[in-house]
Amino acid sequence: MNEIVEGFSQAGNLIVTLNPDLLQIAALSLYVSLCATILAAGITIPLGGFIHFREFRGKQALITLIQTLYSIPTVIVGLLVYFLLSRSGPLGFLGLLYSPEGMILGEAVLIIPIILGLVITALLGISRNIRDTIVSLGATEFQVILEIIREARFAILAGVILGFGRAISEVGVAMMIGGNIRGETRVLTTAIMLGTGMGEFSLAFALGIILLAISMMVVILMKFISRRYEP
Amino acid sequence: MIRIEAVTKKFGDTEILKTISLKVLKGEIFTLIGPSGSGKTTLLRLINLLDTPTTGKIVFDGTDTSDNEKVRLSVRRRMGMVFQKPAVLNTTVAENVAFGLKFRGVEKSQMESRVHSALDLVGLPDFSKRKAITLSGGEMQRVSIARAMVTEPDVLLLDEPTANLDPVSSEIIENLILHINKELHTTIILSTHDMIQGQRLADRIGVIMDGMIVQVGTTNDIFYQPAGKDIARFVGIDTILKGVVKTNDGGHAEIEIGSALFEAITSIRPGQRVALYIRPEEVTLMLPESGSKKTSARNQLSGTITRMVQLGPFIRVTVDCGTLLIALITRRSCNELGLAVGAVVTAGVKATAIHVIPDSG
Amino acid sequence: MIRMKRLNQTIIIALLFVILTAGVFIAGCTTTSQPVNQTTDTRQKLVLATTTSLYDTGLLNYLEPKFESKYNVDLLITSQGTGKAIELAKRGDADVLLVHSPAQEMTFLKEGYGMNRRTFAYNYFMIVGPANDPAGIKGKTPEEAFKAILTQGIAGNGSIMFVSRGDASGTHTAEQGVWKKAGYDYAKEVQKSGNWYIEAGKGMGETLQMAGEKGAYTFTDEGTFLSYTGKLNIVPIVDKGTSLMNLYSVMTVYAGKPQPEKITMANNFVNWLITSETLTDIGNYGKDKYGKSLFTPMSSGVPAGVTADFTSPATETSPLKVEPAVANGTVPDAILPDAKNV
Numbered sequence: 001m002n003e004i005v006e007g008f009s010q011a012g013n014l015i016v017t018l019n020p021d022l023l024q025i026a027a028l029s030l031y032v033s034l035c036a037t038i039l040a041a042g043i044t045i046p047l048g049g050f051i052h053f054r055e056f057r058g059k060q061a062l063i064t065l066i067q068t069l070y071s072i073p074t075v076i077v078g079l080l081v082y083f084l085l086s087r088s089g090p091l092g093f094l095g096l097l098y099s100p101e102g103m104i105l106g107e108a109v110l111i112i113p114i115i116l117g118l119v120i121t122a123l124l125g126i127s128r129n130i131r132d133t134i135v136s137l138g139a140t141e142f143q144v145i146l147e148i149i150r151e152a153r154f155a156i157l158a159g160v161i162l163g164f165g166r167a168i169s170e171v172g173v174a175m176m177i178g179g180n181i182r183g184e185t186r187v188l189t190t191a192i193m194l195g196t197g198m199g200e201f202s203l204a205f206a207l208g209i210i211l212l213a214i215s216m217m218v219v220i221l222m223k224f225i226s227r228r229y230e231p
Numbered sequence: 232m233i234r235i236e237a238v239t240k241k242f243g244d245t246e247i248l249k250t251i252s253l254k255v256l257k258g259e260i261f262t263l264i265g266p267s268g269s270g271k272t273t274l275l276r277l278i279n280l281l282d283t284p285t286t287g288k289i290v291f292d293g294t295d296t297s298d299n300e301k302v303r304l305s306v307r308r309r310m311g312m313v314f315q316k317p318a319v320l321n322t323t324v325a326e327n328v329a330f331g332l333k334f335r336g337v338e339k340s341q342m343e344s345r346v347h348s349a350l351d352l353v354g355l356p357d358f359s360k361r362k363a364i365t366l367s368g369g370e371m372q373r374v375s376i377a378r379a380m381v382t383e384p385d386v387l388l389l390d391e392p393t394a395n396l397d398p399v400s401s402e403i404i405e406n407l408i409l410h411i412n413k414e415l416h417t418t419i420i421l422s423t424h425d426m427i428q429g430q431r432l433a434d435r436i437g438v439i440m441d442g443m444i445v446q447v448g449t450t451n452d453i454f455y456q457p458a459g460k461d462i463a464r465f466v467g468i469d470t471i472l473k474g475v476v477k478t479n480d481g482g483h484a485e486i487e488i489g490s491a492l493f494e495a496i497t498s499i500r501p502g503q504r505v506a507l508y509i510r511p512e513e514v515t516l517m518l519p520e521s522g523s524k525k526t527s528a529r530n531q532l533s534g535t536i537t538r539m540v541q542l543g544p545f546i547r548v549t550v551d552c553g554t555l556l557i558a559l560i561t562r563r564s565c566n567e568l569g570l571a572v573g574a575v576v577t578a579g580v581k582a583t584a585i586h587v588i589p590d591s592g
Numbered sequence: 593m594i595r596m597k598r599l600n601q602t603i604i605i606a607l608l609f610v611i612l613t614a615g616v617f618i619a620g621c622t623t624t625s626q627p628v629n630q631t632t633d634t635r636q637k638l639v640l641a642t643t644t645s646l647y648d649t650g651l652l653n654y655l656e657p658k659f660e661s662k663y664n665v666d667l668l669i670t671s672q673g674t675g676k677a678i679e680l681a682k683r684g685d686a687d688v689l690l691v692h693s694p695a696q697e698m699t700f701l702k703e704g705y706g707m708n709r710r711t712f713a714y715n716y717f718m719i720v721g722p723a724n725d726p727a728g729i730k731g732k733t734p735e736e737a738f739k740a741i742l743t744q745g746i747a748g749n750g751s752i753m754f755v756s757r758g759d760a761s762g763t764h765t766a767e768q769g770v771w772k773k774a775g776y777d778y779a780k781e782v783q784k785s786g787n788w789y790i791e792a793g794k795g796m797g798e799t800l801q802m803a804g805e806k807g808a809y810t811f812t813d814e815g816t817f818l819s820y821t822g823k824l825n826i827v828p829i830v831d832k833g834t835s836l837m838n839l840y841s842v843m844t845v846y847a848g849k850p851q852p853e854k855i856t857m858a859n860n861f862v863n864w865l866i867t868s869e870t871l872t873d874i875g876n877y878g879k880d881k882y883g884k885s886l887f888t889p890m891s892s893g894v895p896a897g898v899t900a901d902f903t904s905p906a907t908e909t910s911p912l913k914v915e916p917a918v919a920n921g922t923v924p925d926a927i928l929p930d931a932k933n934v
Binding site (some may be wrong): 143 | 300330375
């Protein structure tokens with residue numbers, strides 16, 4: 001229990017002294033998770049719209065598959081992406097292994113099922129009535145989709161925030177793709193794992209607290225931005 | 232303006248609309264009346280091009296709408312529709328109203344003034360900035376009308392617009408509909424299950440039952456000369472009597488109903504079985520004059536009141552004169568006449584007020 | 593149908609977005625990300641894969657800046673476990689391999705994945721356990737100690753337990769070597785022989801913690817153990833014996849599509865590592881923090897029975913097709929576990 005208390009004071013210390021290693025690791029965590037979230041959102045929102053609005057054979061099966069993938073073990077995702085990005089793999093020439101950009105790709109792959117599933121759920125929550133109204137007002141198919149996505153924006157944002165949380169707390173993928181290289185791909189989560197392995201529990205706690213603090217700031221920021229959009 | 236030709240609509244195996252053919256004329260208020268579930272909403276949705284008919288076609292101002300989506304979209308944009316449950320989007324009233332303009336790519340500068348006029352039209356000029364989802368039902372419905380009208384449609388469709396509203400809001404909306412038709416010359420197609428509303432607003436009425444159009448005509452046609460028993464019942468004809476034409480002298484006929492003889496105007500030949508439709512408002516009740524005998528001519532029948540039911544400000548009185556005659560009397564008249572169950576009264580109806588149709592069974 | 597067009601447009605826009613983003617990322621990849629105090633990094637990158645026990649001692653962090661400044665190279669050190677390090681090397685995702693698992697290293701060489709192996713330093717494994725030594729192994733050889741623990745553990749009074757790394761790491765491989773030398777078939781007689789033998793499947797630090805919690809014996813390297821001084825209530829009990837020899841070797845990786853510049857720079861690393869200055873530095877490491885050095889460089893004297901090449905310059909640019917006559921840098925008198933057990 002001692003370590004938890006020590007963790008708080010160590011966290012405070014690291015922040016107040018603007019410890020450069022910490023800043024670098026925290027900034028990298030933020031950069032990787034935010035980019036992964038934006039990338040995933042950019043893919044899943046239109047894709048979710050497409051799946052929701054189109055009728056096609058096997059649609060329900062697809063949605064079930066997506067929801068099953070919520071539970072995919074992160075190490076599996078890590079392995080799959082690693083095989084892709086490995087120098088002897090098909091995308092090895094991109095040189096993305098051991099880079100933050102590779103981590104962004106890996107984390108995006110990880111959170112896409114979650115955000116996609118929640119986008120579809122959000123769209124399902126918009127009543128038929130609303131859709132009829134929009135069509136009746138003379139919207140083209142594209143405009144209909146856009147408006148309904150807009151109507152569902154809060155639920156979609158909730159999904160995106162969840163995706164971000166999942167990304168920033170991710171260890172397995174970050175480790176396997178990034179390699180936890182000091183100064184290059186070490187993020188808060190892999191640093192925590194390293195610290196724990198070395199028995200430095202207070203440090204691990206401190207980093208954990210900082211990670212939560214960053215998460216909270218991002219969530220608050222996202223909510224703030226969404227409120228600005230309110231008329 | 233709109234021609235509906237032999238349209239059917241099936242959902243899965245269920246046929247909701249069965250071979251509907253209809254014409255709506257430019258500038259009129261056409262009301263579709265019928266009981267719930269008769270297919271009114273389905274038909275309106277087809278007209279608004281929200282769904283496509285299973286067979287048949289809909290022609291809008293000369294354009295066949297069963298063509299490609301592009302044509303359908305441009306036709307749809309000449310109409311506006313107001314749904315039974317007002318669906319407002321989660322934003323301000325002004326933005327809601329502006330949607331149609333936004334979709335059509337109208338410039339921002341124009342939008343504001345048009346939105347303002349539309350809100351003026353429906354009597355909600357100060358509601359621009361309010362959040363649409365906080366409005367009352369009646370207000371939401373008016374916003375829906377503003378939203379439909381702001382794009383200056385040729386045709387306005389309303390699906391049971393006052394079904395979920397209180398009488399005051401309903402009246403506001405009904406007046407609005409009349410105003411839009413008279414002042415802006417918008418063709419209006421309106422559906423309702425309230426026949427009184429239909430009567431009040433319509434130029435022409437189409438009666439729809441069980442997915443079929445059973446009668447089309449003016450208010451008078453429908454209400455006073457319904458084409459069938461079900462329609463009659465629906466439009467509030469409480470008294471339906473069956474009998475045989477006994478004599479017919481140049482249109483003035485005597486019809487034998489049980490032991491009574493009714494005078495009515497019809498061209499149906501003697502010997503034919505007929506049904507007589509009598510609206511309750513047309514039945515007059517009088518206290519029997521002392522000394523007057525029962526007469527069967529001029530449709531004066533003596534009988535006993537068996538039932539009195541309150542209907543708003545009216546009383547529905549059932550009189551048993553051998554056959555049952557139902558009258559609708561004001562409360563005041565009731566009180567003045569001192570009517571009560573068991574009282575003996577004379578019920579009378581004018582020959583011209585009786586609608587005679589052949590009785591098919 | 594025409595209605596397809598608009599939706600397909602949406603998909604195309606989304607795909608463009610993805611491609612655009614990917615493009616930005618790829619562009620970002622050709623320049624390295626920026627550590628806090630540096631300007632844009634255009635140095636060559638060299639990936640070194642190592643084990644957690646070695647990395648966690650901090651030795652490599654200590655050596656990293658020295659090498660980087662001498663050769664103006666960005667050394668990327670990734671520590672994910674012995675097994676992972678070897679896997680990475682085989683797939684060409686590492687340029688230099690630095691582990692302490694001679695048997696696995698020999699197999700690696702034999703399979704043609706590596707070259708220029710130099711064994712540059714050593715220390716000893718230890719058998720640690722509770723201070724009261726319930727199995728009474730003090731003063732025994734490692735093999736006798738293991739035998740005692742196993743016998744008493746199986747007899748099962750529950751107070752004698754052993755925690756193994758259980759993860760095919762260099763340390764685990766060495767542990768298996770001791771079992772084999774003690775005459776046991778590891779798979780049949782040690783694993784799953786009872787609740788006394790716990791396969792942790794974890795790194796050294798966590799394994800030590802577990803042993804401390806359970807009051808069990810375990811097999812550890814000295815470096816990791818020292819860094820836990822004061823945090824655990826287990827102590828070294830057996831620390832002498834030839835099978836406790838822990839040899840650290842480095843080698844250049846030849847796998848995937850080997851690039852000449854990478855191989856040259858990897859060879860530079862090997863050569864730099866075995867210079868007398870570097871070896872001296874390695875020998876001094878840990879003195880200020882732990883009061884004793886964690887590693888003994890081969891330059892201070894090769895231990896008896898060990899053959900280690902730490903002087904010949906690394907010059908091969910592709911592995912020799914001929915098997916070396918003498919096995920380089922293997923543990924003396926140790927019976928190495930078969931490649932299959934590893």
